[in-house]
Amino acid sequence: MRRSFATGAVLAVALTLSxxxxxxxxxxxxxxxxxxxxRYGIDVAPGALTTAQAAALHILMVDGTPYLQVRRKARTILTSPEFRD
Structure with a gap:
């Protein structure tokens, strides 16, 4: 599990920085x-995601966070102005 998180984190950071x-x-x-x-009951168009949102959501969903916490944090990421590029 930790290996996939590390791989996902590296991928997300590399995509964001490049x-x-x-x-x-x-x-x-x-x-x-x-x-x-x-899968978490949140519908979003892929084209509507910013780079910051996609990276943060990817890391959130691969690190083993419990279902309800993912839903709550994902909604925060999608609505927060901090994750607008």
Whole structure:
């Protein structure tokens, strides 16, 4: 479990740092995050995600956080102005 978290964290950070600040997240990451969010009852269009949101949500969902905490934190990430690029 820890290995997948470390791999996911490295991937998310690398994607965030390699892209210009105003760029959209990678389409594959955005689709993956949107697909996994649907398992938590949260529907979001992949194109609506910012790079910061996609990275934060990816890390949140791969680190073993309990279901209800993921739902609560994901909603916060999606609505917080801090995660707008």
């Amino acid at each position: 892209a210009p600040l105003s760029a959209d997240p990678s389409p594959q990451l955005a689709r993956s995050v949107a697909d996994r969010l649907s």
